[in-house]
Amino acid sequence: MTILPLFKKPTVASLMDHAEKKAFIDSLIAVQPGPSIVYGEESKMIRNIQAVTASCNLNNLTRTKAYLSFYLKHPEVHWAFLAHMVSRNGGYSMTDLKNSLVSHFLSENERNSLFHFLETANALIFHDAYPQLLLYEESKKRGKPFFRLLPALHVSRFMEPVWAQFYERKQSNLLTLALITNEQQYVEQQLISKSSDILKSIPYLLQERCGFTNVIFPFKKRGYDKYFSLAGIEIGQFNDPKARISIGKSLYSTLFHPAVFPSALLFAKTFPHSGSREDYWPNLFSADPHQKIYSPKLTDVWNDVSHKYYPWPDWLKDPEMAADFDSFDKKQAYRDMTKNVKMDLLKMGSMKLLTKPFLKRGM
Secondary structure, eight states, X not given: OOOOOOOSOTTOSBSSOHHHHHHHHHHHHHOOOOOSSOOHHHHHHHHHHHHHHHHHOSSHHHHHHHHHHHHHHOTTOHHHHHHHHHHHHHHHHHHHTTSTTTGGXXXXXXXXHHHHHHHHHHXXXXXXXHHHHHHHHHHHHHTSOOGGGGGGGXXXXXXXXXXXXXXXXXXXXXXXXXXXXXXXXXXXHHTGGGOHHHHTSHHHHHHHHTTTTOEEEEEOSSTTOSSOEEXXXXXXXXXXXXXXXXXXXXXXXXHTSTTTHHHHHHHHHHSOOOSOGGGTOTTTEXXXXXXXXXXXXXXXXXOOOOOOOOOOOOSOSSGGGGTTTTBOOSOOOOOBOHHHHHHHHHHHHHHHHHHHHXXXXXX
């Protein structure tokens, strides 16, 4: 039976009522520090989860593939499909740095700095989130919850009551909003708060201004359409965690909108992620540098990066920090970005032509 990802409470500002929210905050207060060191069968489980996570955390392609594989096995975990589609966009942003439009405006050092920022953010989120998914999978397989072991995976205490509730109730939207909040707070602490220079840099602002930081989801308005349309959101204020959380929630409602979801999922299953925008618009982009707008495959232009992960203090200093994590826009509209994206491409093409004489002179 196909699970249709329709929200159960689309008309409320928050998914939990006052009593549910109070109970949740009380459960956060009551959470006792779990075991950071485990033994026996549980130790074996944790080591296996860490090993599988590491094997899938090689690059943007392996992470993106792992998210989709998990979602197809556990479609009640909406966040996994959202993470897959957003991670695809992360890969596009990485290869855009070497495409035939953007690369002319950036020095090699600038391209490398932006790539390492994007790659690190992508890797950090996977490192924190994917073990949670695997622990849920183990809980399903063994018929009992193991979420008290989340501290052994260095996951915020915020997630333990969320996963415990999801295991019992399968409230997909609440889990998704919690994961959006947790992962943005995690990456804020680990990376974004230290990267203000990059986010204010001319190269990043140029990409943002020209639409290459937009998040888009290919979909078809009609089944017989030859080309994909693009639903999505223009991204700004990336250095503000509250803004990123709000964007994440909007992306969730866009991707799981009934008009977008079926064909977006079909796209994801049909076209393996390569990092090239040719995946969704082969009429405009090509991974061949001599054809159309050059949009390379990730592995053709960037090597794998080795990351180090450190157990930082929990971002949740006070339970009240999570008090509005379940707030959700009453609207379920989605935005068709197709014309905007095409205009951005024209803009970039015009800029390339205008600046070409100056670039040749080394200016």
